[in-house]
Amino acid sequence: MSFWRNQLSGPTDPAVDAAWQDARPRKGFFTDTSICIGCKACEVACKEWNGVPEDGLDLLGQSYDNTGALGASTWRHVAFVEQTSERIEQARESGRRLVELGMPALRTRDDTSESPSSLPAGGAPPGPSDQGVPDVRWLMASDVCKHCTHAACLDVCPTGALFRTEFGTVVVQDDVCNGCGYCVAACPFGVIERRSGTEGHEKGRQSHGISIGGAGSDGSHQNAPAYAATNGEVKNVGIAQKCTLCYDRLRDDQTPACAQACPTTSIKFGDLEEMRDTARARVAELHQLGHTEARLYGTDEGDGVGGTGSVFLLLDEPEVYGLPPDPRVTTADLPDMFRKAGYAGLAMLGMAAAAFVGRRHP
Amino acid sequence: MAECHPVAYQWVTEARLKGATVIHIDPRFTRTSATADRHVPIRAGSDVVLLGALINYILSNDLYFKEYVVAYTNAATLVNEDFRDTEDLGGLFSGYDDELGNYDLTSWAYATKEGNGKIDDAQEAAEPHGHQQSEKSAGHRYGSGGPPLEHAEVLRDETLQHPRTVFQILKRHYARYTPEMVTEACGISAEDFDYVARAVTRNSGRERTTAFVYAVGWTQHTLGAQFIRTSAIVQLLLGNMGRPGGGIMAMRGHASIQGSTDIPTLYNILPGYLAMPVAGRHDTWDDYIGAIGSKRQKGFWANADTYAVSLLRAWWGKAATAENDWAFDYLPRLSGAHGTYQTTMAMLEDVVEGYFLLGQNPAVGSAHGRMQRQGLSHLKWLVVRDLNMIESATFWKDSPEIATGELRTEDIETEVFFLPAASHVEKAGTFTQTHRMLQWRHQAVQPPGDCRSELHFFHELGVRLRERLAGSTDERDRPLLDLTWDYPLDEHGEIDGEAVLKEINGYHVSGDKAGQLLDSYTEMRADGSTSGGCWIYTGVFGGGVNHAANRKPGREQSPTALEWGWAWPSNRRILYNRASADPEGRPWSERKRYVWWDEESSRWVGEDVPDFPADKAPSYRPEPGVGGPAGLAGDDPFIMQADGKGWLFAPKGMLDGPLPTHYEPQESPVRNPLYAQQSNPARKVFPRKDNLWSPSAGEPGADVYPFVFTTYRLTEHHTAGGMSRWLPYLAELQPEFFCEVSPELAEERGLENGGWATIVSARTAVEARVLVTERMTPLVIGGRTVHQIGLPYHWGVGREAVVSGDAANDLLGVALDPNVQIQESKAGSCDIVPGRRPRGEDLLRLVAEYQSRAGTTTMTGNELRTGQPDSTPDHTGD
Secondary structure, three states: OHHHHHHHOOOOOHHHHOOOOOOOOOEEEEEEHHHOOOOOHHHHHHHHHHOOOOOOOOOOOEOOEOOOOOEOOEOEEEEEEEEEHHHHHHHHHHHHHHHHOOOOOOOOOOHHHOOOOOOOOOOOOOOOOOOOOOOEEEEEEEEEOOOOOOOHHHHHOOOOOEEEOOOOOEEEOOOOOOOOOHHHHHOOOOOOEEOOOOOOOOOOOOOOOOOOOOOOOOOOOOOOOOOOOOOOOOOOOOOEEOOOOOHHHHOOOOOOHHHHHOOOOOEEEEEHHHHHHHHHHHHHHHHHOOOOOOEEEOOOOOOEOOOOOEEEEEOOOHHHHOOOOOOEOHHHHHHHHHHHHHHHHHHHHHHHHHHHHHHHOO | OOOOOOOOHHHHHHHHHOOOOOEEEOOEOOHHHHHOOEEEOOOOOOHHHHHHHHHHHHHHOOOOOHHHHHHHEHHHEEEOOOOOOOOOOOOOOOOEEOOOOEEOHHHHOEOEOOEOOOOOHHHHHHOOOHHHHHHOOOHHHHOOOOOOOOOOOOOEOOOOOOOOEHHHHHHHHOOOOOHHHHHHHHOOOHHHHHHHHHHHHHOOOOOOOOOEEEOHHHHOOOOHHHHHHHHHHHHHHOOOOOOOOOOEEEOOOOOOOOHHHHOOOOOOEEHHHEEOOEOOOOOOHHHHHHHHOOOOOEOHHHHHHHHHHHHHHHHHHHHOOOOOHHHHHHOOOEOOOOOHHHHHHHHHOOOOOEEEEEOOOHHHHOOOHHHHHHHHOOOOEEEEEEOOOOHHHHHHHHOHHHHHOOOOHHHOOOEEEEEEEOOHHHOOEEEEOOOOEEEEEOOOOOOOOOOEOHHHHHHHHHHHHHHHHOOOOOHHHHHHHOOOOOOOEOOOOOEOHHHHHHHHHOEEOOOOOOOOEOOOHHHOOOOOOEOOOOHHHOOOOHHHOOHHHOEOOHHHOOOOOOOEOEEOOOOOOOOOHHHHEOOOOOEOOOOOOOEEEEOOOOEEEEOOOOOOOOOOOOOOOOOOOOOEHHHOOOOOOOOOOOOOOEOOOOOOOOOOOOOOOOOEOOOOOOOOOOOOOOEOOOOEEOOOOOOOOOOOOOOOOHHHOOEEEEEEOOOOOOOOOOOOOOOHHHHOOOOOOEEEEOHHHHHHHOOOOOOEEEEEOOOOEEEEEEEEOOOEOOEEEOOEEEOEEEEEOOOOOOOOOOOOOOOHHHHOOOEEOOOOOOEOOOOEEEEEEEOOOOOOHHHHHHHHHHHHHHOOOOOOOOOOOOOOHHHOOOOOOO
């Protein structure tokens, strides 16, 4: 029973569970948003390496984010969040409560691994004292597929197009996927999506269906669709698409394109255990410097997806970055559902039996 | 820096992780601000007030590095009795010539024993001041050292008490640059100023150093060169020059902009910052050599003759002989200023007939895009070499002036030749980056189709021109026919880039080492026995090895990483590093040790190539009157300066003042709070009907253009977009031209996030999408709220790119700094209203209506002396 339990929720090694005999140490990302500079090199490097097509040429009016969200043609997405002092105060306060609950940092295994260090965005310097709250801060965070320990997309896939790799990551096989879209509905993070558009050339005017506020009737689109000089054809239309954690690169012992391109090492790549340790050490360090707003996301193996393969250090609540606060894989509830269904079944049997018994004694 | 140089910013990120404090001073809150310890918003164009106040703070609180300042700077040097400061003359220095609208620099000279700094006749002839020099753009040629002085015999008072010492002059000059003035002029709070001043001064001294990093936010002003000078003064006072972790770093806008000034694309210098000869001044070889490096001054510029002869030998080989003064007369002579903007105006006058554009898109990227495109339409021919069909190649069919009816395609006679260019991965060669480091690029793939490298293009152009001229007996064709033009070609017909780099490095051409490559520029001789295309690059091929291609990983060598690439001069990574040791040659501190005098070996040793004669002891004192490197004392670390000292006060070389002084931008909604003189009195203005200015504060009509706009770049795009707007992966990240406004301004003007706005300057109007953001901060200047509008300048009007839009640079006019002829493009005045701009002729009517309401004329903004209409230069053009 415990084997099946592990298959559905809680801590486990997913590659072993997937019956890889030569499973490799589980790989993952640690995205430290406190040192992200929002350059979007990850977005571009990802598209270059994976041949992901252009995804719409609209100005979204959402700070410097014109990508909008993760999707079939956006496997890395940098969110830009502008905040004023009031919200920054709230973030610090909510973080402080988390620290008081003993959530992060306390499980640090190796506190000495990092040099004494500094600060996150908009924070305080070691120079003249400056512990005040800044007027403005600008959060940037590069989002990506979470490569969940218990991946809903994979669990619901009827064709086996989605599979668990020997690195514990989750990858779509384009040539197996039949485009049924079950995975799209299943993903608690809204990551996976079927690619729209027309095979053979770029998609033209669309941006994830996000409407553009205030643009006026004639003016949402300054730029005509780009038919000339595009980066090649659109393939896999109708097929579910998402980050592969550069499976092809991993198999050659290479770093995924986004982490390789990141100039500030905001995106770190390595063995997931090490990533989680680094993340815990970093958040502890920030707490020591008084940055209680720092918190981890995806490191808790007891969460609804058994922890994620992509872990994040955030400087505010997950919702602020467009991340679900309590993601839950549908299968997590299966044991409970089976149990309840079982009880229900038993109860029904009992009642049926009782009914028969009762009938004998009218 | 994070915004425009994200790859370089990794080192800042790393420094922060080690505890460095990062302060970002910028009109807007950028991606750098987001990760800095503090962002300090500043009014565009007011930086000299902030930096001047920092100087005042350092001096008033005795926070300067005394031993360093006394020994290594010209603080103790006495200045001419005739010198008068801006404090004495209402915002002008002594020597201002009202007729010519510029300075005679004589009174700024150092005092001398013979009397009071009267510069002798020989120097007067060699380096006249004022008008002529200004026209020839003197400043930029000092890119590898200071300007020449006649000699190095100066008077010094090392107690710094003499009222005519540079130190005392500095104190008086900046006395009114107070924190209160910073608040009033820059809109920076006293608390922010205090934070900056404390952070910078606490982090400087024996044990610590502070670095300044800047880009065109400092340079592109009518006193741009002075912005940098101000930070140089701060850094010299704090002892942050020539030491690890110190310095002033210029972030370049392109991969090899440093390289394109070292081996220049500028009109006024030759390779290695040798001056371009000027008609009437450098008519003979002796005039020229006397002017570029007097043998009586200190330092390595005294050997300028060896650099110049080697250059001419590299270009003209055997045809350059002692008899013909090394073919000196093959060089053209300057007859005036021939900068980008003068050239554009000359096109409009039909003086310039043809134009080459190589990787440049002036229709979008240069100030006053309208003037640029109109200029192009007057050309007979235009060659555009670029990766894409940029707006400068298609202006004749789709420019905004076609839409307004000002230009008609059928009337434009310009013949445009578009030659597709090979990209950086399709050709081999070097980049020289801001660290003066040459890094070799290997070719990854052959260029597609007809794309070719620049080397191929220019070589082929030379070959064909020489074929056309073969057999010519015309004297004027000799320079082309006598050029050494014999480069080895590979199987694709491409020149071997290493052969060119070797030519630049230079050879021994006679003597027992004939045919060998030079190892150092000190081997260059003025007798024709050496050649070398750019003396500062000599050594890049030292020992016959292409050191630019050195690629030893950092982890396998010392932190200085001398085996990664090659930095000029002589692979030095920190210039003037003699200053990292005290006058006795000992490191200032163990923590900051870098280069020091080793008694045992009697040599300078350390982490870097010492920037000093290697065996000159700290105690060495030359005989009076000795010039050149031999004239350097053992404690003269600034070996390219004519007196061996770092210049707090510039007795020569700056055309608009020996000390940086705050003047308002060419157009400004603020009165100069420090002086009656509003703007730089030595700036270059061009009163023309197509170059109107909005009235500045205090003049009628100033409220018609009440806001400040500033232009800038975004991470996602590259300059005028030629390398980014054609790439869907980059275009989609920032697809449209937008303006950034504060919520307060949005409220005031009814602007809606995501909606449209029209921005109107005295030149034109453009439309942009609106981003309302808290990152833009309204500033209170002199009791009045000043709103700033941010405009990224990457878009242009055309039909070829993946994304297009109006060009922010169209809003700009042309006014220049006198030293380097840089345009003022980081501060201007405008109005902003909701909605899209009018189309066609209606656009012209809107702009004219604003001009009429403001009452602007060609006189507006063009008085060189504030309040003196006579000081407006003559009208030119139309």
